[in-house]
Amino acid sequence: MEERSLRNLEFHKVLSALAGHAASEAGRERCLNLSPASDPEEGVRLGRLTAEGLEFAAETRFSLGEVPDLAGILHFLRSPKAVLDLDALSALRETLGAAREARSAVSAEEGRYPLLADLALSFDFPETLASGLKRTLDADGRLKDESSPELHSVRTEIRSVNKQCTTKVKEFLQQEGLSAYLQDDYMTVSSDRYVVPIKTSYKGKLKGIIHDYSQTGETCYFEPFFLVDMNNRLQELRQEEREEELKVLRLLTGYARDGLEALEATREFLAELDLLLAKAGLARDLDARVLIPEEGARIRLLEARHPLLALTPQGAKPMELDFREGDRALLISGGNAGGKTVCLKTLGLTAAMVLAGLPVPVAAGSSLPALRRVFAFLGDEQSLEESLSTFTAQIRALAQAWDQVDDGTLVVLDEFGAGTDPAQGAALAQGAVEALMERGALVSAATHFPALKAFAMSTPGVRAASVLFDPDTHKPLFRLAYDQVGASIALDVAREHGLPEEILRRAEENLLLDGGGDTGRLLARLNEAASKREEELDAAKREREKLEKKHAGLEERFAVEREKLLEEVRGAARDIVKQWKQGRLDRKEAQRKLARERERLAEAEGAHPRESPPPADLAIGDEIRYLPWDKVGEVVEKNPKKGQVKVNLGGVSLWVKLAEVQPSAPHSGTEAQSKPSSSTQSVRVESGGGGSLVLDVRGYRADEALREVHRFLDQALLAGRSQAEIIHGKGSGALKRKIHEALRSFPRVAYFSLAPEDQGGDGKTLVDFA
Numbered sequence: 152m153e154e155r156s157l158r159n160l161e162f163h164k165v166l167s168a169l170a171g172h173a174a175s176e177a178g179r180e181r182c183l184n185l186s187p188a189s190d191p192e193e194g195v196r197l198g199r200l201t202a203e204g205l206e207f208a209a210e211t212r213f214s215l216g217e218v219p220d221l222a223g224i225l226h227f228l229r230s231p232k233a234v235l236d237l238d239a240l241s242a243l244r245e246t247l248g249a250a251r252e253a254r255s256a257v258s259a260e261e262g263r264y265p266l267l268a269d270l271a272l273s274f275d276f277p278e279t280l281a282s283g284l285k286r287t288l289d290a291d292g293r294l295k296d297e298s299s300p301e302l303h304s305v306r307t308e309i310r311s312v313n314k315q316c317t318t319k320v321k322e323f324l325q326q327e328g329l330s331a332y333l334q335d336d337y338m339t340v341s342s343d344r345y346v347v348p349i350k351t352s353y354k355g356k357l358k359g360i361i362h363d364y365s366q367t368g369e370t371c372y373f374e375p376f377f378l379v380d381m382n383n384r385l386q387e388l389r390q391e392e393r394e395e396e397l398k399v400l401r402l403l404t405g406y407a408r409d410g411l412e413a414l415e416a417t418r419e420f421l422a423e424l425d426l427l428l429a430k431a432g433l434a435r436d437l438d439a440r441v442l443i444p445e446e447g448a449r450i451r452l453l454e455a456r457h458p459l460l461a462l463t464p465q466g467a468k469p470m471e472l473d474f475r476e477g478d479r480a481l482l483i484s485g486g487n488a489g490g491k492t493v494c495l496k497t498l499g500l501t502a503a504m505v506l507a508g509l510p511v512p513v514a515a516g517s518s519l520p521a522l523r524r525v526f527a528f529l530g531d532e533q534s535l536e537e538s539l540s541t542f543t544a545q546i547r548a549l550a551q552a553w554d555q556v557d558d559g560t561l562v563v564l565d566e567f568g569a570g571t572d573p574a575q576g577a578a579l580a581q582g583a584v585e586a587l588m589e590r591g592a593l594v595s596a597a598t599h600f601p602a603l604k605a606f607a608m609s610t611p612g613v614r615a616a617s618v619l620f621d622p623d624t625h626k627p628l629f630r631l632a633y634d635q636v637g638a639s640i641a642l643d644v645a646r647e648h649g650l651p652e653e654i655l656r657r658a659e660e661n662l663l664l665d666g667g668g669d670t671g672r673l674l675a676r677l678n679e680a681a682s683k684r685e686e687e688l689d690a691a692k693r694e695r696e697k698l699e700k701k702h703a704g705l706e707e708r709f710a711v712e713r714e715k716l717l718e719e720v721r722g723a724a725r726d727i728v729k730q731w732k733q734g735r736l737d738r739k740e741a742q743r744k745l746a747r748e749r750e751r752l753a754e755a756e757g758a759h760p761r762e763s764p765p766p767a768d769l770a771i772g773d774e775i776r777y778l779p780w781d782k783v784g785e786v787v788e789k790n791p792k793k794g795q796v797k798v799n800l801g802g803v804s805l806w807v808k809l810a811e812v813q814p815s816a817p818h819s820g821t822e823a824q825s826k827p828s829s830s831t832q833s834v835r836v837e838s839g840g841g842g843s844l845v846l847d848v849r850g851y852r853a854d855e856a857l858r859e860v861h862r863f864l865d866q867a868l869l870a871g872r873s874q875a876e877i878i879h880g881k882g883s884g885a886l887k888r889k890i891h892e893a894l895r896s897f898p899r900v901a902y903f904s905l906a907p908e909d910q911g912g913d914g915k916t917l918v919d920f921a
Contacts, residue, residue: 157186165509167183169182169433172431194508201427203265203267215249218249218421225411234397237400247276254271308388312385345382359378360376436462439510442513443505458500473633474593479593490619494631495595498595502525522561523559549583564597565597574602577603618630724745771789778813844867853889863875864900900920902918
């Protein structure tokens with residue numbers, strides 16, 4: 152996408168807002184250099200990756216934190232003799248730690264974020280360097296004693312000599328009674344040697360070497376002769392220490408140089424992750440969503456807000472930008488107060504952001520076709536340096552872009568053809584729109600030309616829209632009334648901005664003489680009617696949202712009450728089964744009580760009927776869903792007189808009303824096969840009446856799996872089973888642990904264990920009931 156169009160749309164301001172959410176310098180650089188994709192497939196990939204990034208950020212609350220920029224270090228490593236210092240190695244350790252944490256967070260949810268996982272796992276992590284840095288650097292970025300045996304040995308000896316020096320000085324001062332000579336009662340270091348600070352007036356009374364004086368001259372730093380040998384030894388040891396430290400630094404630098412390619416890939420991953428998290432931050436600021444372009448979709452932006460205006464404290468007013476099926480152009484007319492330009496910029500900037508994989512402030516249900524580029528011809532593009540007027544500048548810009556215009560192009564034109572003879576300008580603008588449509592481009596243009604307004608109202612594939620303005624204040628409402636044209640309110644705007652009344656009066660007289668007054672009044676009344684209609688629609692929308700909120704509250708309350716009733720029924724069912732096993736109830740009485748509990752649940756469901764239609768004539772063998780239990784089963788017998796069918800729900804047979812069942816949708820397609828859910832899971836019986844029931848929850852999220860496990864255990868008890876099997880897969884073991892926790896708290900589970908290796912091993916749990 153050309154730089155001129157991005158500049159006209161102020162795309163760089165969006166990138167600046169995006170960069171404000173980046174945590175690292177590399178991430179900020181990635182944000183500021185972001186550009187729209189020219190390949191539709193890449194645009195789709197960016198959108199999907201952004202969607203995963205936003206969901207990942209919301210679900211995990213992962214924060215990258217401040218990450219050092221490795222650009223200088225990586226460049227330094229390309230020099231074969233370069234040795235990294237401790238600051239550089241600490242930066243590497245911090246960066247690798249952040250990368251390891253990020254990879255772990257992403258890979259833990261690899262199935263949910265496949266594109267993000269590909270990004271995180273697409274490179275070899277420099278494990279050798281990371282392990283070496285962890286082993287050798289302490290929390291403050293200094294080399295540990297254990298970095299090498301030699302370094303440990305020399306530092307141990309240094310500490311021993313330090314201790315000897317301290318002891319010798321104390322003994323010397325006590326024996327000689329020299330406390331009166333001391334300026335301070337401590338030993339210090341000067342010129343990298345241990346010295347004793349004494350008063351300058353006593354310097355001739357002691358034998359030794361004076362190394363320095365304090366700034367006031369009252370203190371001199373004195374090295375007694377008995378410390379000279381020990382200080383010399385310390386100097387030798389410290390030189391050995393530096394040599395050993397240099398060996399460790401060279402070793403770590405070698406690891407870094409060997410893993411240079413992996414380090415560069417790690418930096419790229421962190422920068423890309425930082426960009427994705429910055430997009431999530433921008434989405435929060437804009438209350439935005441990801442809009443993935445679709446091949447063949449129409450432009451339909453619902454409740455679209457100009458992104459830059461949405462970032463201001465005043466916010467942006469929502470508008471609807473809608474191309475009907477088959478439309479190639481949208482021509483916007485109306486007042487002179489800036490509303491048309493805001494509409495055009497909202498469309499152009501939103502399209503550019505979508506191509507760059509950025510979240511945009513639109514409502515659900517919005518769509519955008521797969522585009523390759525966006526051209527924006529907006530505002531005053533005149534250039535005094537190049538002797539170009541606004542008209543000439545727009546003509547030149549369109550001419551330069553013409554060869555790139557095709558069916559993957561969106562062109563935004565603001566007052567194209569203005570600045571010259573109105574008749575010729577209108578003809579030129581209409582010709583440009585027609586030619587762009589012939590090339591397959593999508594066009595949105597703002598105009599005041601009457602001829603172009605008539606063209607919009609009479610040409611198939613072109614839709615007319617008028618920017619509404621307040622009838623009293625003449626301020627733009629930033630709303631579009633479709634399939635009508637708008638009046639230019641130049642005189643009203645001029646009056647509002649203080650143009651002398653003499654000029655305005657003469658202008659109105661001239662307008663009446665030209666016959667434009669009647670047309671203006673007609674369009675003004677049309678605008679007023681459209682404005683009232685929009686107000687009524689807004690009121691209706693608010694009322695609908697209010698009703699939907701109320702309905703959602705009722706649904707939520709019903710769900711809570713239903714869950715409460717389910718728990719009561721399950722508890723009663725467990726008590727009935729327990730009484731039957733203890734011999735306190737015979738089988739028929741237990742079945743009657745269980746049937747009453749089912750009827751109680753069915754009555755509650757009947758008080759809140761489902762929206763699904765009653766089933767058509769069912770045949771024996773048909774697969775159905777029993778709505779009160781939300782379970783899939785099979786029709787085994789029918790009783791048309793009573794309006795009932797007998798169904799087999801995973802080994803449990805019961806008569807139910809036709810209104811309580813519906814045909815089960817057949818499962819097809821790769822998506823349904825790849826990700827099972829609670830609505831598609833069924834339970835199978837592996838053996839006869841005394842055999843085990845089997846539940847397969849592989850691929851489930853933990854909360855879904857636990858719900859299925861509780862239902863399954865209830866079902867197994869109702870079926871009179873003594874054993875059951877739960878297949879959870881091996882994976883990371885997280886799902887297995889959650890299921891085992893649930894089994895420990897389930898009252899009728901007497902014992903559970905992992906299956907033998909030949910029956911599934913760690914991927915299956917065997918359950919015995921009490």
